[in-house]
Amino acid sequence: MMSHLFPTYSRWEIEPASAKGTKITAVDGKEYLDFTSGIGVCNLGHCHPHIEQAVTEQLKKFWHVSNLFPQSMQEKAAKLLAEAAGLDLVFFANSGAEANEAALKLARKATSRSKIISFNNSFHGRTFGSMAATGQDKIKNGFGPMLETFIHLPFNHVEAFLDEIDQDTAAVVLEIVQGEGGINVVDPEFLKIIEKACKENGALLIVDEIQTGIGRTGKPFAFQHYNLKPDIITVAKGLGSGFPIGAVVGTAQLQEAFGPGSHGSTFGGNPIAIAAAVATMEMVFTKQFLTETTTMGQYLYNQIEANLGKLEGVLDIRGIGLIIGIEISGNVPEVLSRLRSKGLIVLPAGEKVIRLLPPLNITKGEIDQAISLLKSTLADVTSAAV
Ligand SMILES: *Cc1c(COP(=O)(O)O)cnc(C)c1O
Numbered sequence: 001m002m003s004h005l006f007p008t009y010s011r012w013e014i015e016p017a018s019a020k021g022t023k024i025t026a027v028d029g030k031e032y033l034d035f036t037s038g039i040g041v042c043n044l045g046h047c048h049p050h051i052e053q054a055v056t057e058q059l060k061k062f063w064h065v066s067n068l069f070p071q072s073m074q075e076k077a078a079k080l081l082a083e084a085a086g087l088d089l090v091f092f093a094n095s096g097a098e099a100n101e102a103a104l105k106l107a108r109k110a111t112s113r114s115k116i117i118s119f120n121n122s123f124h125g126r127t128f129g130s131m132a133a134t135g136q137d138k139i140k141n142g143f144g145p146m147l148e149t150f151i152h153l154p155f156n157h158v159e160a161f162l163d164e165i166d167q168d169t170a171a172v173v174l175e176i177v178q179g180e181g182g183i184n185v186v187d188p189e190f191l192k193i194i195e196k197a198c199k200e201n202g203a204l205l206i207v208d209e210i211q212t213g214i215g216r217t218g219k220p221f222a223f224q225h226y227n228l229k230p231d232i233i234t235v236a237k238g239l240g241s242g243f244p245i246g247a248v249v250g251t252a253q254l255q256e257a258f259g260p261g262s263h264g265s266t267f268g269g270n271p272i273a274i275a276a277a278v279a280t281m282e283m284v285f286t287k288q289f290l291t292e293t294t295t296m297g298q299y300l301y302n303q304i305e306a307n308l309g310k311l312e313g314v315l316d317i318r319g320i321g322l323i324i325g326i327e328i329s330g331n332v333p334e335v336l337s338r339l340r341s342k343g344l345i346v347l348p349a350g351e352k353v354i355r356l357l358p359p360l361n362i363t364k365g366e367i368d369q370a371i372s373l374l375k376s377t378l379a380d381v382t383s384a385a386v
Pocket residue numbers: 095096097098100123124125126175179180208209210211236237
């Protein structure tokens with residue numbers, strides 16, 4: 001039958017019928033272990049009862065009234081976000097790309113400058129501005145000339161960066177772990193140099209935490225592993241546990257640039273999504289939860305190293321917490337397809353990397369199950385186990 005959907009996504013062969021925790025059950029009854037969390041979104045697993053309850057309560061009150069009304073739940077969500085990030089002010093959008101659009105607009109207005117530095121292999125979204133910020137040709141091919149004010153530099157390359165940043169630079173935008181681009185972790189020295197150069201040149205430092213935020217790396221936000229003080233962070237994916245929401249979080253100094261009428265969104269800060277976000281943050285931003293995430297991240301990393309590290313086709317293992325990439329020499333789509341047929345769903349990142357984004361409350365038993373499937377599959381595909 002002809003599909004009436006634009007074929008923008010090449011889809012898998014599994015149609016979900018229901019999902020709970022770490023499991024997706026397909027329409028044919030087959031059960032899968034989900035190590036994608038809906039691409040870093042369902043960080044508490046599918047349909048977590050605490051989120052369901054919060055959303056259900058809000059559904060009974062009101063669904064949408066518009067941002068012309070004050071809404072105490074939006075205030076509560078903003079407070080939780082700002083305090084967890086060590087920042088002050090929040091603007092709510094509906095997605096990651098929208099959060100980045102808002103951050104780019106905010107940086108341009110606050111500095112009265114337009115040049116923005118970003119990095120090769122970054123991913124910042126698919127809207128016109130966030131696409132231009134993205135450092136991957138495959139995202140931009142065919143769409144004509146990009147906005148001119150973005151400069152792309154090699155990631156973790158100090159000299160190239162210091163040559164480029166100047167007093168015309170409005171902002172530097174980067175991911176702490178490049179997610180879509182291959183699970184590339186930022187070099188701590190590089191980060192320090194960026195922070196210092198931004199200060200000296202009056203440029204804003206924007207950290208895109210859309211994939212790495214909300215506990216994914218074992219801290220509320222990934223930049224917190226580095227004693228860094230960004231001016232702006234952007235958040236989305238895991239914030240709403242599956243309900244669409246994005247956010248820009250910034251310092252109090254930026255308040256004037258986003259005054260009344262300067263920016264907006266009809267659906268931004270939607271009450272249902274906000275209820276989900278508050279419930280998500282209440283669960284994730286606790287010491288106990290984040291400690292457990294860190295423990296599971298270390299366990300997963302160690303198990304990968306111990307069981308897959310010596311396979312001939314495994315080239316590198318990298319990540320922080322529960323965002324982990326396994327770089328292989330073999331064909332990634334082929335490995336992913338074989339894993340699905342055995343009941344494990346994982347993601348690619350770039351062309352050579354298998355990306356693991358399990359729910360943050362994953363158990364050791366589930367990790368062991370995934371490791372065993374990864375091991376046998378990788379051994380098959382890369383042929384020779386040592
Ligand atoms: C997913 C992602 C985005 C885009 O988010 P959307 O909600 O798909 O618009 C931007 N930046 C990073 C780092 C992401 O992982």
